[in-house]
Amino acid sequence: MRTPIFGGNWKMHKTVKEAIHTVEDLKEEIGNIEEVEVVVFPPFTALNAVKAVLKETQIGLGAQNMYWEEKGAYTGEISPLMLLEAGCRYVILGHSERRGYFGETNLRINKKLKAALELGFVPLVCVGEKLEERRKGKAKGVVATQLRECLEKVNSPEVQRLVIAYEPVWAIGTGETATPQQAQEMHRLIRDILLELLGEELAASIRIQYGGSVKPENIKDLMRQPDIDGALVGGASLQARSFARIIRYKNKNSLRNI
Numbered sequence: 001m002r003t004p005i006f007g008g009n010w011k012m013h014k015t016v017k018e019a020i021h022t023v024e025d026l027k028e029e030i031g032n033i034e035e036v037e038v039v040v041f042p043p044f045t046a047l048n049a050v051k052a053v054l055k056e057t058q059i060g061l062g063a064q065n066m067y068w069e070e071k072g073a074y075t076g077e078i079s080p081l082m083l084l085e086a087g088c089r090y091v092i093l094g095h096s097e098r099r100g101y102f103g104e105t106n107l108r109i110n111k112k113l114k115a116a117l118e119l120g121f122v123p124l125v126c127v128g129e130k131l132e133e134r135r136k137g138k139a140k141g142v143v144a145t146q147l148r149e150c151l152e153k154v155n156s157p158e159v160q161r162l163v164i165a166y167e168p169v170w171a172i173g174t175g176e177t178a179t180p181q182q183a184q185e186m187h188r189l190i191r192d193i194l195l196e197l198l199g200e201e202l203a204a205s206i207r208i209q210y211g212g213s214v215k216p217e218n219i220k221d222l223m224r225q226p227d228i229d230g231a232l233v234g235g236a237s238l239q240a241r242s243f244a245r246i247i248r249y250k251n252k253n254s255l256r257n258i
């Protein structure tokens with residue numbers, strides 16, 4: 001049984017004050033929700049403040065990126081140890097915005113992944129094709145290569161903590177979601193590759209999230225697919241109420257009557 005995991009990736013949004021308000025509201029909206037795992041990914045500057053609000057809740061804290069070295073002369077980077085100290089247990093690696101704007105490569109993501117697993121993080125490794133790649137019928141090949149290269153020689157027992165996020169680039173922030181069938185098809189492929197790389201048990205237990213314009217209105221149909229185990233949510237996670245409606249996709253109403 002895979003526990004669904006919902007991540008709120010806030011990207012480069014929210015001051016410390018705004019971040020505190022959002023998680024306070026989220027706490028109230030979802031209460032002590034069970035059977036799902038919920039994580040927020042605030043900007044680095046808000047991690048400490050958010051950690052304090054999340055104390056004694058089930059909501060996890062994560063970082064949007066990290067470097068693989070523990071310390072050193074790497075101006076502008078953040079180390080895994082610093083993130084652990086700030087209360088992070090989760091980390092997003094290889095988001096398409098990092099790949100697209102900041103030159104993140106599969107090789108770098110692979111190094112980050114190894115460091116993250118070694119230090120006890122739950123890493124969320126992102127893969128996904130661009131629109132022109134899908135149009136040319138190359139989507140599956142692109143995602144398969146990303147996955148294989150990111151997971152190269154990653155075979156420690158800790159890999160059971162790994163989460164994969166399938167985020168088609170054309171669906172991110174565009175309002176255009178992959179259809180549940182398109183998403184399921186890619187999630188199935190990812191699971192088949194995990195089977196080949198890591199064996200049956202791990203392939204069956206590793207969670208694969210979908211990301212790209214996830215909203216309260218489309219989450220239910222996505223979650224009906226057998227290989228979709230949660231969502232990585234951008235825009236709709238910035239408001240506690242809409243993120244909570246996604247997390248509580250099974251119930252029509254949230255804890256509070258909205």
Ligand code: 13P
Binds near residue numbers: 095172174175232
């Ligand atoms: P949106 O939900 O805004 O499309 O962003 C998805 C995403 O990139 C999550 O990491």
